[in-house]
Amino acid sequence: MTHQDPEQQAGDHPANDPLSHLVAEIAEVAEYLWQKGWAERNSGNISVRVNGLIREAFPSGSISSATPLSEPFLRMAGDLYLVTGTGCRMRDVSREPDKNLLMIRITAEGDGYEILSPPETKSGPVVPTSELISHLMIHRYLKEHQPTKRAIVHTHPSELIALSHSPVYKEESLLNRILWGMLPETTILVPEGLGVIPYRITGSSELAYASVNALQSHSVLLWEKHGCLAVAPTVMEAFDLIDVMVKSADILLKCLHAGFSPEGLTDEQIEELRDRFHRK
Ligand code: 13P
Ligand code: ZN
Secondary structure, three states: OOOOOOOOOOOOOHHHOHHHHHHHHHHHHHHHHHHOOOOOOOOOEEEEEOOOOOOOOOOOOOEOOOEEOOOOOHHHOOOEEEEEEOOOOHHHHHHOHHHHEEEEEEOOOOOEEEEEOOOEEOOEEOOEOOOHHHHHHHHHHHHHHOOOOOEEEEEOOHHHHHHOOOOOOOOHHHHHHHHHOOOHHHHHHOOOOEEEEOOOOOOOHHHHHHHHHHOOOOOEEEEOOOEEEEEEOOHHHHHHHHHHHHHHHHHHHHHHHOOOOOOOOOHHHHHHHHHHHOOO
């Protein structure tokens, strides 16, 4: 997937090209997901709405025939999304982004997508993540209601997945109260906490609908017994949101492993943080 813009001046450094910059950011975050141990085999996926961020010229690349979508995305007709391929390892996205990322364009009728310059690997053409329907439904919501948020990161952090196996900890308000209490930054950086989505099968529109609903009041979701999904203006910021919540979960689990229940910040201390950082 290369961006061959005829207007690009000779001598332009590729790092100054917005598409190269975006690809490099996705590759960096994919490496973090792998290093964190959140990305076994092909787990996780990433997408970014790139309209307006890159010059939309793909003069010499081939374009695949349209793949139908299970529901219409009319308001996204012509939109461009950079997405990870299904079955791709995050460590490969990091090391060989050109073979593991695709640029897709929603068809003019909004009823399908085309792949621009489809990448090929030894095992055949790369196609978008199996969670594409969730990503597109979330992008549809974001484009209309929270347009600065262009990036979606889905990953499998063990600490939060582990907590979602507990009938006690998977209760959203209790879980958020405990996680906010683990260290001040969690309240400062993720004041709305996690939206907990009851288990639904991966890649389903039920999971997508529930996620869109929860994103009206949250930026980070915990998909019960599956993983996390975050939305943010950039891929790096989406990663950070998950990282903050995982840090709190890790402290909780470390205390429990050590044989004691953490004291946690008091209600007054959490309110003080909200007053100082969020109620100006
Ligand atoms: P894909 O490889 O299809 O993106 O699936 C990874 C995943 O985490 C599914 O939930
Ligand atoms: Zn997953």
